[in-house]
Amino acid sequence: MPSSSSVSRNSTAGGDSNVLDQFPAGLRVLVVDDDPTCLMILEKMLRNCKYEVTKCNRAEVALSLLRENKNGFDVVISDVHMPDMDGFKLLVHIGLEMDLPVIMMSADDSKSVVMKGVTHGACDYLIKPVRIEALRNIWQHVVRKKKREWKDIDTSASLDDVDRKEEKQAEDPDYSSSANEGHNWKNTKRRKDDEDEGEGEGEERDDSSSLKKPRVVWCVELHQQFVAAVNQLGIDKAVPKKILDLMNVPGITRENVASHLQKYRLYLRRLSGSHQSGGNTPSFFSTPDAGYGSISTLSDLEIQALAASGQLGQLGQLPGQSLATLQAAALGRSGYSKSPISVPLIDQRNIFSFENPQSRYGQVQNRQGHNGNITRPMNLLHGIPTTMEPKQLVGMQGSFAGLTSQGLIPLTGQSQSQSQTQSHVSRHPVLPGQVVSSPGNHVTESTGNRFQLRGSLGIPSYGLVNNGNQIQTRPLQGADLTFDPSRHMNKNMQGQGGLNVLQHNNYDSGQKIGGNKVIFSTGEGSGTHVVDNSSMLKAEKVNYKSTFCPEEYSQDDLLTAMFTQQQQQEGIGQGENELGLDWYSLDNLPV
Amino acid sequence: MERNQMHRQIANTRKSFFDQGYLDEQFIQLEELQDNSNPNFVEEVVTLFYRDSARFLHNLDQALEKRPLDFNKLDSLMHQFKGSSSSIGAKKVKTECTNFRAYCNAQNAEGCKRTYQQVKREYTTLKKKLEAYFQMSRQVGPIEMACRPR
Numbered sequence: 001m002p003s004s005s006s007v008s009r010n011s012t013a014g015g016d017s018n019v020l021d022q023f024p025a026g027l028r029v030l031v032v033d034d035d036p037t038c039l040m041i042l043e044k045m046l047r048n049c050k051y052e053v054t055k056c057n058r059a060e061v062a063l064s065l066l067r068e069n070k071n072g073f074d075v076v077i078s079d080v081h082m083p084d085m086d087g088f089k090l091l092v093h094i095g096l097e098m099d100l101p102v103i104m105m106s107a108d109d110s111k112s113v114v115m116k117g118v119t120h121g122a123c124d125y126l127i128k129p130v131r132i133e134a135l136r137n138i139w140q141h142v143v144r145k146k147k148r149e150w151k152d153i154d155t156s157a158s159l160d161d162v163d164r165k166e167e168k169q170a171e172d173p174d175y176s177s178s179a180n181e182g183h184n185w186k187n188t189k190r191r192k193d194d195e196d197e198g199e200g201e202g203e204e205r206d207d208s209s210s211l212k213k214p215r216v217v218w219c220v221e222l223h224q225q226f227v228a229a230v231n232q233l234g235i236d237k238a239v240p241k242k243i244l245d246l247m248n249v250p251g252i253t254r255e256n257v258a259s260h261l262q263k264y265r266l267y268l269r270r271l272s273g274s275h276q277s278g279g280n281t282p283s284f285f286s287t288p289d290a291g292y293g294s295i296s297t298l299s300d301l302e303i304q305a306l307a308a309s310g311q312l313g314q315l316g317q318l319p320g321q322s323l324a325t326l327q328a329a330a331l332g333r334s335g336y337s338k339s340p341i342s343v344p345l346i347d348q349r350n351i352f353s354f355e356n357p358q359s360r361y362g363q364v365q366n367r368q369g370h371n372g373n374i375t376r377p378m379n380l381l382h383g384i385p386t387t388m389e390p391k392q393l394v395g396m397q398g399s400f401a402g403l404t405s406q407g408l409i410p411l412t413g414q415s416q417s418q419s420q421t422q423s424h425v426s427r428h429p430v431l432p433g434q435v436v437s438s439p440g441n442h443v444t445e446s447t448g449n450r451f452q453l454r455g456s457l458g459i460p461s462y463g464l465v466n467n468g469n470q471i472q473t474r475p476l477q478g479a480d481l482t483f484d485p486s487r488h489m490n491k492n493m494q495g496q497g498g499l500n501v502l503q504h505n506n507y508d509s510g511q512k513i514g515g516n517k518v519i520f521s522t523g524e525g526s527g528t529h530v531v532d533n534s535s536m537l538k539a540e541k542v543n544y545k546s547t548f549c550p551e552e553y554s555q556d557d558l559l560t561a562m563f564t565q566q567q568q569q570e571g572i573g574q575g576e577n578e579l580g581l582d583w584y585s586l587d588n589l590p591v
Numbered sequence: 592m593e594r595n596q597m598h599r600q601i602a603n604t605r606k607s608f609f610d611q612g613y614l615d616e617q618f619i620q621l622e623e624l625q626d627n628s629n630p631n632f633v634e635e636v637v638t639l640f641y642r643d644s645a646r647f648l649h650n651l652d653q654a655l656e657k658r659p660l661d662f663n664k665l666d667s668l669m670h671q672f673k674g675s676s677s678s679i680g681a682k683k684v685k686t687e688c689t690n691f692r693a694y695c696n697a698q699n700a701e702g703c704k705r706t707y708q709q710v711k712r713e714y715t716t717l718k719k720k721l722e723a724y725f726q727m728s729r730q731v732g733p734i735e736m737a738c739r740p741r
Contacts, residue, residue, distance in 0.1 A: 035671065037640040038678045044624045044632060081671060107674035129617040129677045132624070 024139030025050035028072060032062040032090065033079040033105070038128065042077065045132040059085035066098050073100060074142045077126075077135075080106035080113060088120045095121045101141035105130060218260055225249060226260060235265075597731045604724050613717055618680030634725045640679045641718055647672040648711065655704060665703060666695040669710075676714075683713040 029051045033039045039055050046053040054073070056062040059082050066073060076094055080087035091102045104117040107128040117125040123141040126134050218226070229246035230238040240258035247257070608614040618633075625632040647668060654665050673688035687710040694702030 035675050035678070036643050037636060037675050040636055040639055041621065041624070041678055044629065045620075048624060048626075081667070081674075107670065107677055128674050129620070129680070131617075131620055 023143075027051045027139050027142060028054070028074045029077060029138070030054045030056060030062060030065065030073045030075075031077045032056045032059055032082070032087075033077075034058065034082045034084075035079070038079070038130075042130060042135070045130070045135050048132060049136050051135075051138075058082070059087070059090040062090065063093055063097075066094060066100070070098065073098075075101045075103065075138055077103045077105060077138070080104055080108065080117075088116055091117070091120050091122055099145075101138075101145050103138055103141065222247075222249060222252075223260075226257070226264070230261070230264070235268075594731060597727065601724070601727050601731060604720075604727065608720065608724075612682050613720060614680045615682040615685075616680065617677060621679065631729075634728075637679055637721050637725070640675060640681075644672060644675050644714070647675070648714070651707060655707060660700050660703065662695045662698050662703075666692050669695065672710075681714070681717055684710060684717060687713050 027050075029046050031039065031042050031046065031053060033042065033055075034057050036057065039057060043053050043055045054065065056065060059078070062076070062078070066076070078087050078090055082090075087104055087106070091104060094100055094102050101123040102121070103124040103126060104122040105126045105128055106113060109127040114125050123145070124138070225247045226243060229243045232246060233239075233242050238261065240254045240261055243261065244252065244254050244257045608618070621633045621636055629635070651665065651668050651672070654661060654668060669688050669691050673685055673692070676684040676688060687706055691703060691706040691710055694706055
């Protein structure tokens with residue numbers, strides 16, 4: 001894929017360009033060990049590997065360093081036994097807050113300790129004394145992680161492409177107008193994106209676009225228009241045709257609106273439902289059910305991590321509108337939730353009250369959005385693992401400050417307080433060069449369009465990537481991440497070979513509602529889509545999740561919640577963003 | 592020649608460290624890290640080790656004075672000390688540390704104290720040997736140190 005390197009270069013992640021340009025030389029390593037002798041030796045070894053080394057003898061200092069330089073490091077190597085903080089705690093923090101690969105070290109090679117490393121998300125475990133050979137290949141962990149991230153981004157990106165293309169092709173209500181997709185997308189994207197990151201998206205998209213019908217990406221602005229139209233009509237009377245007319249946005253079809261409307265309704269239901277429940281966080285996405293249990297956990301952890309890291313500076317300031325923004329973003333971005341996530345229906349108390357179109361959503365499990373039905377913590381965030389705990393979402397909210405610009409209707413009255421995260425924070429990974437497609441050129445290209453998770457925001461590293469069915473959080477470098485479900489998987493932002501076919505399949509198969517069973521197995525992890533994206537929990541969270549043993553952290557309030565959460569979820573692993581709601585999956589439902 | 596003799600002597604001394612089990616492969620790793628930009632790397636690391644590890648010994652001394660013995664703490668201290676020792680390749684020291692920890696696990700106070708003395712003995716012996724070795728090496732020049740028989 002062309003432009004994969006350009007994508008990386010353009011990525012706002014500081015380290016990316018370094019890493020990719022001379023890779024692996026210049027890899028920025030942070031090594032943490034309280035033993036000065038070991039530290040000195042490691043430093044020298046890493047220098048000899050041509051890596052850029054920063055050494056640190058205290059975990060707290062290391063965390064500060066990481067927080068201050070969000071994209072300043074590519075990989076962290078940490079000792080397990082340290083006086084000021086347990087190495088595993090540091091590992092988890094890093095995974096949640098920065099989503100960097102972390103390698104653990106110890107003289108202790110007992111199986112239990114090594115297992116702990118695995119369960120806590122370490123991407124590798126070195127036994128001391130460490131040999132230089134062991135350090136030479138640590139770059140693989142960085143690449144692996146980035147590869148996963150890119151895959152996620154790719155999906156969303158392709159979504160964007162499709163959208164763009166549609167717009168450019170103009171008023172073509174036909175979904176299958178994909179003839180010039182590739183070409184158009186490129187142009188479209190370039191035009192649209194030029195103020196954004198660059199053409200990473202456009203370049204990549206051009207090839208396989210022609211295969212599937214273009215997908216509209218509901219960027220924030222577009223969603224705002226949609227919501228405005230719906231409000232104007234009254235939720236009960238809001239029919240796709242009328243909404244479409246009111247919106248007056250070229251390039252989207254009635255079908256687009258219809259499917260979006262379905263999702264929106266579900267979302268609202270969930271909002272009202274969870275809102276009532278208090279503890280639940282209304283989010284765009286239904287709680288992942290069975291299949292996705294794990295997904296949400298990550299988000300919870302992440303949020304907590306974010307909170308812990310103090311990244312939630314913006315939280316308190318987010319107006320209710322940000323939620324809406326996020327929501328919009330989430331809507332726009334929602335890809336295909338993969339799984340059998342039931343889309344809980346939430347009472348529309350807050351904003352709209354419309355009946356629960358159960359018939360439509362075959363898979364919707366909750367009826368009428370009663371909170372009661374929502375037994376699990378619902379983080380109905382688009383693309384966000386639904387099981388986010390309220391407080392966890394808080395972090396997310398903070399990070400989505402960027403979205404507030406959209407001024408979306410605050411769908412949920414959720415307070416942004418830490419105690420309850422109702423944010424539907426849609427963590428949209430922001431990919432550099434990713435343009436959130438907003439149908440119709442009129443949509444401003446401002447960042448507002450995209451759900452950007454700016455690195456500066458609380459959640460720098462979490463980007464929601466909608467890989468078709470799932471929305472996962474991905475580390476964001478401040479780029480906009482547009483989901484390009486399925487079809488455009490191939491349009492990797494970074495030239496990824498293309499997300500796995502699964503995504504395509506998902507797309508083709510239509511949309512699975514919320515509970516898409518299709519789990520993208522982008523080949524990376526298990527079948528769950530989340531796996532791919534789960535870049536959240538550090539390291540190869542995916543692999544470790546299921547065996548996560550939170551007991552270690554039971555004492556730690558922050559971690560406890562996280563882990564407990566995880567425990568609740570099965571298959572925690574990916575946790576990232578299991579969306580219960582698959583916007584596009586509703587397409588085939590009668591409107 | 593004297594210089595050659597010195598070289599041979601240094602080489603032999605060095606070899607004896609390995610043969611007698613004072614040092615292991617990790618020491619060679621350190622030697623390999625030594626280069627023009629860090630011509631005295633090995634010596635610097637060893638010096639740092641001895642300086643830093645003194646605190647472990649001090650803490651262990653104190654912990655062993657307590658009654659009753661806190662085996663967990665002793666084990667933890669020794670674990671760190673062991674990790675540090677192993678990083679410079681101090682093989683015998685490392686072995687004694689392992690023994691010490693075994694006694695800790697067995698909650699054997701006598702065994703702990705006894706092996707602790709052995710740890711200290713090995714630690715001190717190695718220190719002297721290495722000091723002499725580095726001194727010799729400095730006399731012949733750092734480049735000699737970098738070479739090692741393959």
